[in-house]
Amino acid sequence: MKREPAKFKVNGGIHPAYNKQLTAEKAIIEMPVPSLLRVSMLQHLGAPAKVEVAKGDTVSRGQLIGEHGGFISVRVHAPTSGTVKAIAEAPTATGGSAIAVDIEPDGEDRWVEDITPHPDWESLEGKKLISLVSDAGIAGMGGAGFPTHVKLSPPPGKVIDTLIINGAECEPYLTADHRLMVERAEDIWNGIRIIRKILGCATVRVAIEDNKPDAIAAMEAVMAEDTGDSAVVILKTEYPQGAEKQQIFAALGKEVPSGGLPMDVGALVENVGTTLAIFEAVVKGLPLTERVTTVTGFPVKAPGNILARLGTSYADLLAFCEGLQGKAAKVVSGGPMMGFAQHSLDATTTKTTSGLLFLRPDQVRTFSSMPCISCGRCVQACPMYLMPAELSQMIEAEDIEAAEELNVLDCIECGCCAFECPAHRPLVQHMKQAKAGIMAKRREEKAKQKS
Amino acid sequence: MVEEQKAETPEPVLNVVSTSPHAHSGASVQRIMLDVVIALMPALAAAVWFFGWDALRLTLSCVIACVAIEALCRKAMGRDLGIGDLSAVVTGILLAFNLPPALPTWMAVVGCVFAVAIAKQLFGGIGYNPFNPALIGRVALLISFPVAMTKWSEWTIPSPIGIDALSTATPLGLAKTNVMSAGTLPYHFDGGTMLQLLMGDQNGCIGEVSALALFIGGAYMLWRKVISWHTPGCYLGTVAAFSCILWIVNPEKNLPPHFHLLAGGLMLGAIFMATDMVTSPVTRKGMMVFGVGCGVLTMVIRRWGGYPEGVSFAILLMNSITPLINRATAPRVFGHQRKNKEKAS
Amino acid sequence: MILYTTLAIGGIGLICGSALALAARFLAVHEDPRVEELTAILPGVNCGGCGYAGCGDYAKAVVLDGIEITLCAPGGAETLANMAAFMGVEAESGEKQVAIVLCGGDSDQAPRQFQYNGVADCTAAHAVGGGDKKCRYGCLGYSSCARACPVGAIEITEKNLAVVHPELCISCGKCVRTCPRHLIKMVPESRHAHVMCSSKDKGPIVKKACKVGCIGCRICTKQVEDDAITMDGFLAIVNYDKPIESATVAPKCPGKCIVDTDPPPAPVEEEKVEAEV
Amino acid sequence: MEYILIILGAVLVNNFVLTRFLGICPFLGVSKKLPTALGMCGAVVFVMTSASAVTWVVQNLVLEKLGIGYLQTIAFILVIASFVQLVDIAMKKFSPKLHAALGIFLPLITTNCAVLGVSVLNIQLEYGFLKAVIFGFAASLGFSLALIIFTGLREKIDRANPPKAFQGVAIALVTAGLLSLAFMGFASLVK
Incomplete structure (x- = not known):
């Protein structure tokens, strides 16, 4: 048996209503290319990509339309063949805005010609493999969107000995990763083997929460013949088991130091979706032009796990799921715990869009201005062992220094505190405010030092 | 410090947008206070059993006084009423539970003034008070009326x-x-x-x-x-x-x-x-x-x-x-x- | 008797005095006396507008690190002259600068695009969905600037718009740094013609988002001489170092976003300020 | 045992700040931040202990002997002022940051009635030298205890939301009152 129970678990965490039953049994369906794709140049964390096409150009699927805009940046490819209709700034799902390329599909959906599959990847060097990943424009598909090729090239001196594949999908409602593991376990496993080869690390742990027994079984089956040190780690179902630092602790019992990266404890965490994208990029030679997004929520008529091209507007996604029954008062890009609320359905999917969630008016809980009653529930729930109650009061009194002293920068914004808060205080927003304030102050100080 | 939903929004179909998380446990201050009130009921029943009418008189007068004083204070400070959170009810019951059965009603009300007005609302209401309001009420009474507060049946x-x-x-x-x-x-x-x-x-x-x-x-x-x-x-x-x-x-x-x-x-x-x-x-x-x-x-x-x-x-x-x-x-x-x-x- | 008294008190005094003298000698700390003197010259409001933590810190920086003496805005020309005399440098006096919020889109003019639910702070609101105002450049009205203002010179109107009362402004510039949308600018007090819009969007987009936005029609640039108003993309910008006849420009603006602030807005009502603080 | 009772009495039962209401000025003035408060405590412990020793000597060996007990107040203040000055000079040298933070409240220890109070009480209670020093030390400990507790509360109160008329020192005084109410619990713990 290639499975082991998680030996460790961070304290804190919460048990929200998961509601995964809405889509957990629904096979991934591919959505036809919509009438317009608006491909953002900021699909990831870091610098936006530089536009490589001009208005009126004809593009093919997989053709490069955005080149690296810096060291921490990701390439962008045309998700289908068609004509570039416009290049203009457009709002992103996260609330900002970025240059986007509008492509009108020609319906042929023709791939570019220079696609080179590497079924013989095992004979390739690590460096070549990383460049294939970089060329395919892969960013972390769990949500943060960190450029994968950067993650896969640790700086000299850092040794990564353990690869953790994140299949926890601890966010309520979302089932995209779950379905991928059930339906494409074999390909994910090959993706894992590619990463293993790149990093030269022996140990592989696939972390899955115990509410996905079929995914555990599927992954275990494909890993059965592996002779190396690999196993499925079964995590207790609890949010946020999928958070990087918490997951490393759960799987390995190691604490990533404050301000550090997983590589500081010799670990690397990749999402299952990213792993699959790596497989597609290397073995089939296909750049990343589509992803699975869970369109869900009680008001959605036909919720499902939709394989959609990047740049599909949220309105098109919803229409493909047969629209709404009844009213939706809140639209969230991503999961309910860390996703971004949308004020319209104009935003388009990116490499990080794991879900599109619609909430009924009665499910929407508004934050309020009630004072903290010091119940301590947030302190017990915080997986980073912070004291959100104290912090938020300090931040409300605009005492950012005190908050910095209490390590507000370690906050991962998972939302456990605000989930538990009986006074419905906007705790996460307070933390974000303080973090932004501290970062601004540090930048200012740096600028002062320079001048 | 939070902008509540504006009633007079120009277009009725505006979505609610906020930071994450968009899910909540459903817990509320009101519910917690209600639970405390429920938990106090067996003791109230016992009090009525042993002390009869006096227990009921003190409990009721304290609860009414606390809620009224809370409402008055909030009004005087020009803030939301805020009595819906039931915390004043809890304070009232707890204060009454800390009084001897024969205490005159007016003294109990004085205790309520101490508890709610001075120990709680002066600091800004629920959440800001450094001391337990009911206990401040009791101790203030104990020091002010030592005889009445130690007269037992x-x-x-x-x-x-x-x-x-x-x-x-x-x-x-x-x-x-x-x-x-x-x-x-x-x-x-x-x-x-x-x-x-x-x-x-x-x-x-x-x-x-x-x-x-x-x-x-x-x-x-x-x-x-x-x-x-x-x-x-x-x-x-x-x-x-x-x-x-x-x-x-x-x-x-x-x-x-x-x-x-x-x-x-x-x-x-x-x-x-x-x-x-x-x-x-x-x-x-x-x-x-x-x-x-x-x-x-x-x-x-x-x-x-x-x-x-x-x-x-x-x-x-x-x-x-x-x-x-x-x-x-x-x-x-x-x-x-x-x-x-x-x-x- | 009197002798005893005098002797006793004198003796105690003498012993204590010598102990102190010894202590002062062995524990002496060298301090530049100029720091204290310069601190006394500064206005002492400790607004932090100079970028230092209070007047004392600024005085220290001036005396010890040779930082320029022009950073104290609340002190105005008088303090500057005193400081210059004290430090022995030439003073160049300028006109008093006051802050102005370059946005006229109150809740009647500029609609909101969603219901914002969260902390009533502009920086926080700006980070959620890009701000709830349809215009992504306009004033959000969550009073971050008003809270930052050390003298209560900024009022948030009933229609959710920040307005600076120039007569109260001490030119510390805190609001300029606070506004997440960079709408606040320091301008000479005598200037009355302002483009009350900061939207760089194209005309049609501006029109959808606000009734008093700058649509980039360039009419105003032709009304003035010597590039006193120039275009930054689709936004007219007043060049405050060049003269403008405010009465002639303002009526010509089709978007009604150039205003003539002469006379300035009514002084703040006392109660209003209290409510905001 | 007697000494322990003196200490307990001065720290808990007859706490200088909370039951005798002496030394309220620094109690309110430097209770905003814990490090500053701790610095103040150190200064007060030093001044009070040494002042009770010296004033005892002055009273019993000088003033009494010369029959000029009526000069007590002047003489004591002279001694206390010198001690405070000493602390001031030393602190400026060794911890200029704390010196700046304490600001005016450091020289004001001179007029801190707790210091004069303990010196006068020593004479009134006819304590011997050792008892006087211990009493002075215990009284300063009591002051420190009250100050530290109050500083913790103060940080919470400063974030509270009292009506405008009560903001700042007003609400701090109310809190001090409630705290002294709580300290009533120690009443007659030590006779």
Whole structure:
């Protein structure tokens, strides 16, 4: 048996209503290319990509339309063949805005010609493999969107000995990763083997929460013949088991130091979706032009796990799921715990869009201005062992220094505190405010030092 | 500081947009307070059983007075009414439970003014008060009207000679005066005495007499996760351990631990007052420190202090150092080394 | 008797005095006396507008690190002259600068695009969905600037717009740094013609988002001489170092976003300020 | 045992700040931040302990002997002022940051009635030298205890939301009152 129970678990965490039953049994369906794709140049964390096409150009699927805009940046490819209709700034799902390329599909959906599959990847060097990943424009598909090729090239001196594949999908409602593991376990496993080869690390742990027994079984089956040190780690179902630092602790019992990266404890965490994208990029030679997004929520008529091209507007996604029954008062890009609320359905999917969630008016809980009653529930729930109650009061009194002293920068914004808060205080927003304030102050100080 | 939904939004179809998380446990302050009120009901029933009309009179007048004063204060300060959170109801019931049955209504109302206006609303209302309002109300009354606040009705005490006698003192008060004057304890301890104290057939403040009823309420709050075991557990444990040591050292002059646990306001204090969220620590470790501190102070005041009962003062004193406890028991942040380890390495 | 008294007190005094003298000698700390003197010259409001933590810190920086003496805005020309005399440098006095919020889109003019639910703070609101105002450049009205202002010179109107009362402004520039949308600018007090819009969007987009936005029609640039108003993309910008006849320009603006602030807005009502603080 | 009772009495039962209401000025003035408060505590412990020793000597060996006991107040203040000056000079040298933070409240220890109070009480209670020093030390400990507790509370109160008329020192005084109410619990703990 290639499975082991998680030996460790961070304290804190919460048990929200998961509601995964809405889509957990629904096979991934591919959505036809919509009438317009608006491909953002900021699909990831870091610098936006530089536009490589001009208005009126004809593009093919997989053709490069955005080149690296810096060291921490990701390439962008045309998700289908068609004509570039416009290049203009457009709002992103996260609330900002970025240059986007509008492509009108020609319906042929023709791939570019220079696609080179590497079924013989095992004979390739690590460096070549990383460049294939970089060329395919892969960013972390769990949500943060960190450029994968950067993650896969640790700086000299850092040794990564353990690869953790994140299949926890601890966010309520979302089932995209779950379905991928059930339906494409074999390909994910090959993706894992590619990463293993790149990093030269022996140990592989696939972390899955115990509410996905079929995914555990599927992954275990494909890993059965592996002779190396690999196993499925079964995590207790609890949010946020999928958070990087918490997951490393759960799987390995190691604490990533404050301000550090997983590589500081010799670990690397990749999402299952990213792993699959790596497989597609290397073995089939296909750049990343589509992803699975869970369109869900009680008001959605036909919720499902939709394989959609990047740049599909949220309105098109919803229409493909047969629209709404009844009213939706809140639209969230991503999961309910860390996703971004949308004020319209104009935003388009990116490499990080794991879900599109619609909430009924009665499910929407508004934050309020009630004072903290010091119940301590947030302190017990915080997986980073912070004291959100104290912090938020300090931040409300605009005492950012005190908050910095209490390590507000370690906050991962998972939302456990605000989930538990009986006074419905906007705790996460307070933390974000303080973090932004501290970062601004540090930048200012740096600028002062320079001048 | 939060912008509520604007009623006069120009277009009716605007989505609500906020930061994450977009899910919530459904807990609310109102629900927590309601749970506390529910948990207090068995004790209220016991109070009515033992003290009759007086219990009902005091409880009702305190609740009405507290809610009214809260509303008046909020109005005077030009803020939202905020009585919907039921915290004033809880304060009212708890204050009433801390009063002797014969106390005139007007005195109870004075206590409510202290509790709600001075100890709570002056600081800005729920969440901001550093001291437990009900206890401030009680202590203010105790100091202002010492005679009325220690006037008890008659009850049958189990006497050491075997003949039951009537007394108008509380079990703890009687013990204190007897030890001081005669140097001996006035009680005869057997199972019957304990049962009497457990059920609540004793003298005392209206809400504190029945340990059993308070215990039922505590169990309900534990089940509803309104409180955790840390504060009351450590409080009761410390009192038990402390009194046990004293008793073993000198059983002639010290009351046995079970007597300390069941008599007086300890159960009410440990289960309902020390667990008041606003004025107790937020960390588990802090709650334990808080409980132990309350226990030690209670026993010090009961044994050596001028008052027969030390629960109110002990909790108020611990309230005062709650911010310091919070600071001292802040958990080690994930990914940070413990301070002493840092020094060592 | 009097002798005893005098001797006793004198003796105690003598012993204490010598102990202190010894202490002062062995524990002496050298301090530049100029720091204290310069601190006395500064206005002492400790607004932090100079970028230092209070007047004392700024004085220290001036004396010890040779930082320029022009940073104290609240002190105005008088303080500057005194400082210059004290430090022995030439003073160049300029006109008093006052802050102005370059947005006229109140809740009647500029609609919101969603219901914002969260902390009532502009920086926080700006980070959630890009701000709830349809215009992504306009004033959000969550009073971050008003809270930052040390003298209460900024009022948030009933229609959710920040307005600076120039007569109260002490030119510390805190609001300029606070506004997440960079709408606040320091301008000479005598200037009355302002483009009350900061939207760089194209005309049609501006029109959808606000009734008093700058649509980039360039009419105003032709009304003035010597590039006193120039275009930054689709936004007209007043060049405050060049003269403008405010009465002639303002009426010509089709978007009604150039305003003539002469006379300035009504002084703040006392109660209003209290409510905001 | 007697000494322990003196200490307990001065720290808990007759706490200088909370039951005798002496030394309220620094109690309110430097209770905003814990490090500053701790610095103040150190200064007060030093001044009070040494002042009670010296004033005892001055009273019993000088003033009494010369029969000029009526000069007590002047003489004591002279001594206390010198001590405070000493602390001031030393602190400026060794901890200029704390010196700046304490600001005006450091020289104001001179007029801190707690210091004069303990010196006068020593004479009134006819304590011997050792008792006087211990009493002075205990009284300063009591002051420190009250100040530290109050500083913790103060940090919470400063974030509270009292009506405008009560903001700042007003609400701090109310809190001090409530705290002294709580300290009543120690009444007659030590006779």
